[in-house]
Every structure is written in structure tokens, then in C-alpha cells.
Amino acid sequence: MSSHDDDRRHDDARASEPQDGQGEDKKPSPLKNPRVKWTLIILGLLAVVLFIVWLVHHLLVGRYLQETNDAYLQADSVAVAPRVNGYVTQVFVQDHAWVKAGQPLLQIDDRTYRAQLEQAQAAVAVRQADIVAAQAGVDGYRAQLAQSRTQVTSAAAQLKFANAEVARFAPLAASGADTHEHQEQLHQQRDQAKAQYDAARAQVTGADSQIAAGEAQLEQAQAGLKQAQANVDQAQVAMEDTHLKAAIAGRLGDKTVQVGQFLSAGARTMTIVPVDALYLTANFKETQVGLMREGQPVEIKVDALSGVTLRGHVESLSPGTGSQFALLPPENATGNFTKVVQRVPVRIRVDAGAEARKVLVPGMSVTATVDTRSAKDAKDRTQDEADRADAQDRDKP
Structure with missing residues (x-):
């Protein structure tokens, strides 16, 4: 076979091959499929409905939610801290425990504060005795005053009688019907009555001064009793402060106190x-x-x-x-502002x-x-x- 025949066979084979883009069936568009088309339409309508629902919710509710x-x-929270110094003798609660208002939390050694309380109570008893003594003194001075006033009345009567005797016998002495000695005796009795009267009045004045002094002592004793009672109250408060209680109800946290620990006033314990x-x-x-x-x-x-x-x-x-x-x-009034x-x-x-x-x-x-x-x-x-x-x-x- 000649070469010319081979060339013709190759040309016929190339001519029989389909050209690019020719001879192949074209694929149909997915949008022409009714099922796909309705699916897209339904999804679009659903998106529009959801958007409308979201918009309505946003306008009516959403924009007002911050x-x-x-x-x-x-x-x-309330920090538990003592108001007194001392060593911790007991701790009644555990970490993170629930407590009620008034529940005991811890105890501080109270021996020193108990002694101070007893000392203050003894001082109150002393002041009460001072008041009783001062009141008795005032009552005695008032009795002396009453007695002195009675003596003044008696002395005044004697002085009045002595003056009357002198006045009655003075004309007789002038006419010679009374002796000179009797007249001098009457003058002497009048002078004695006058001296007794002055002495009685002086006793009244002294009794008044003693009563004033006694009342001042009584007021001083009463003031001392108030001070002693205040010391008792202060010692009682210090005694009570050694027993710490929960001020409110809640749970305990940040508990750092232990038995034997020395606490200063104001130290946080829990x-x-x-x-x-x-x-x-x-x-x-x-x-x-x-x-x-x-x-x-x-x-x-x-x-x-x-x-x-x-x-x-x-x-x-x-x-x-x-x-x-x-x-x-x-x-913001200085420099650049942002x-x-x-x-x-x-x-x-x-x-x-x-x-x-x-x-x-x-x-x-x-x-x-x-x-x-x-x-x-x-x-x-x-x-x-x-x-x-x-x-x-x-x-x-």
C-alpha cells in the first residue's frame, strides 16, 4: 500500500472525529426543573416572612431590649472583727458554713475583762455607800437646823421678856421706887438674852451652811455613782465583745482565725x-x-x-x-479630647x-x-x- 493511501485514511479519520462543542448534547438548566424552581420560590418566600417577623419583633420588642x-x-458583705484585744479560745464555725443572725462565731479570752467588770461593780458599791453616808449627813444637818431654829425662837422670847422687864422697871428706878442694883440685874439679863439670841441665829446660819455642804457632797457622790455605773457599762460591753456573734445571716468566707491566735481590735477574722x-x-x-x-x-x-x-x-x-x-x-478640659x-x-x-x-x-x-x-x-x-x-x-x- 502506498503512502498516499495512508494519508487519505488519516484525513478521513480526522474528518470523522467530532469537533469541539459539536456532537455532544447540551445539559438542561436546573432552573427549568419545576421542583428546583418551586423549592427556590418557597425558600425565598420563607426568607421574606422571617425577615418581616424579625423586623416586626425588632420594632415592637427588640429595640427596647438593652x-x-x-x-x-x-x-x-459584713467583715467580722473584734473590738477588743485578746487570744482566741474557741471558734464555733467552719469555713463556708451557713450562719444565722446572732449565732456565736468565736470566743476571746475574757478573764481580764471579767476582772475589770468586777472592779467596776465594786466601785459602784462604794459610790452607793457614799451616797447613803452623804444623805445621812444632810438629814443630820437638817435636824440641827430645826433645833437651831427652835433655840432662836426660845431666845427671842427671852429677849423680848428681858426688854419688857427693863422697860417696866425703868420708871420705878427713875422715881427711886426700885433699887439701882435691881435695874442693873435686869440690864444684865437682857444682855444675856440678846447674846443667846445672836448665838442661836448663828447656829441657824451654820446649820444652813452645813446642809449646803452636805448636799454638795451628796451630788458629788451621785455623780461618782453615775461615773462608776458608766465604767460598769463599758466593762460589760468589753466583756460581751469577747463573744463575737453574726450580725446578719449568710455564708462565711475568707475565714482566717484559729484557736490560740492573738487578735487586735479591728483585725478581720472572717x-x-x-x-x-x-x-x-x-x-x-x-x-x-x-x-x-x-x-x-x-x-x-x-x-x-x-x-x-x-x-x-x-x-x-x-x-x-x-x-x-x-x-x-x-x-477632659486639658489636652486633646477623644x-x-x-x-x-x-x-x-x-x-x-x-x-x-x-x-x-x-x-x-x-x-x-x-x-x-x-x-x-x-x-x-x-x-x-x-x-x-x-x-x-x-x-x-
Whole structure:
């Protein structure tokens, strides 16, 4: 076979091969499939419905829900510290124990304070005896005063009689009917009566002075009794302070005291956490608190209770942002200024049951969501007040 015949066979083979894009069946478009088309339509309608539902929920509810995760559980804990010095003789509680108000916590050695109390009580007894003695002295001086006044009355009567005798015998002595000696005797008796009268009056004055002095001593003794009683009360308080009791109910934490340890007045021994009075401090941005009011409901999600939603309500809003109460408040009137969104602490009451409170402790992280729909008209009222104030300013001459 010649080479020319081979070339013809190769050309015929190439001519019989299909060209690119020719001879193959074209695949139909998926959109022409009715099942796919209706599936896409249904999905589109479902997306539109979901968007409308979301939009309606956002307009009616969602935009009034203010959420923050800058929130932590807190409690007004009470530190247990003695007011007296001494060695610890007994500790009645264990770590993390539940205590009731008035329950004994620990005992400090009270021997020294018991001796001081007995000494103060003895001083009271001495002062009471001083009062009895001073009162008796005053009563005696008053009796002497009464006796002196009686002597004054008697001396006055004798003096009056002596003066009358002198006056009666004076004409007789002048006419010579009475002797000179008798007249001198009458004058002598009158002078003696006058001296007795003066002496009696002096005794009355002395008795009055003694009564005043006795009453002063009585008042001094009474004042000493009050001071001694105050010392007893102070010693009694110190004696009672050696027995520390729980001021509130709660759980114990940060317990560091041990038997035999010496405690100084004011030294912290343990802390009582009132877990039944837990509250939440949520730091909301200033752009979130425009509609927040006391009493609004709050949803609370605690990280320690995954999947559990607790309830609460707003108790109060801080009168200032957190930066205003910082140790070094910002000074925005100097240097360059960069606006930073401030946060406002909001106190929220936690309405949790007994089971949840077994887990909740101060310091836990929380996500809080406040429902502010109850104040949704507040912005309109605020704007109306501003417009009225502006109108009044324009009406002023």
C-alpha cells in the first residue's frame, strides 16, 4: 500500500472525529426543573416572612431590649472583727458554713475583762455607800437646823421678856421706887438674852451652811455613782465583745482565725456574705440607659448556670458614670479630647429561688437584658417638655 493511501485514511479519520462543542448534547438548566424552581420560590418566600417577623419583633420588642455582659453579682458583705484585744479560745464555725443572725462565731479570752467588770461593780458599791453616808449627813444637818431654829425662837422670847422687864422697871428706878442694883440685874439679863439670841441665829446660819455642804457632797457622790455605773457599762460591753456573734445571716468566707491566735481590735477574722440578698451591678453604655427606669423587668443569664434564665428588676441607676467616682476622674478640659462612651452602673435585684442561690456567689459574670418598653414614650415626653421650655423662652420679652 502506498503512502498516499495512508494519508487519505488519516484525513478521513480526522474528518470523522467530532469537533469541539459539536456532537455532544447540551445539559438542561436546573432552573427549568419545576421542583428546583418551586423549592427556590418557597425558600425565598420563607426568607421574606422571617425577615418581616424579625423586623416586626425588632420594632415592637427588640429595640427596647438593652443587653450587656459587663455585669457581676455582688452582695453587701459584713467583715467580722473584734473590738477588743485578746487570744482566741474557741471558734464555733467552719469555713463556708451557713450562719444565722446572732449565732456565736468565736470566743476571746475574757478573764481580764471579767476582772475589770468586777472592779467596776465594786466601785459602784462604794459610790452607793457614799451616797447613803452623804444623805445621812444632810438629814443630820437638817435636824440641827430645826433645833437651831427652835433655840432662836426660845431666845427671842427671852429677849423680848428681858426688854419688857427693863422697860417696866425703868420708871420705878427713875422715881427711886426700885433699887439701882435691881435695874442693873435686869440690864444684865437682857444682855444675856440678846447674846443667846445672836448665838442661836448663828447656829441657824451654820446649820444652813452645813446642809449646803452636805448636799454638795451628796451630788458629788451621785455623780461618782453615775461615773462608776458608766465604767460598769463599758466593762460589760468589753466583756460581751469577747463573744463575737453574726450580725446578719449568710455564708462565711475568707475565714482566717484559729484557736490560740492573738487578735487586735479591728483585725478581720472572717466575712459574712448575705447570699439571700444578692444583687447585680450591670454597667450599661450611656447610649443604653435613656429609657431605663426603676422597676423594669430584667432577664439574667449566669455563666455558672448554663441554659438557665433568671428574673430580676431594676432597683436604681447610679447618679454618675463609673469614671466620675474613680480615684482619678478624667479631666477632659486639658489636652486633646477623644470621646469615649461612658458606662452607667445599674443595680438590679435578683429574684432567684433557693436552688439557684446555692450556686450564686458574688463576683460571678452575668449577662443582663433590661426590657425598657414601659418607658418607650419617655423620649416623646422629654422632647415635648423641651419644646414647651423653648416656647416659653421665646415668649419672654
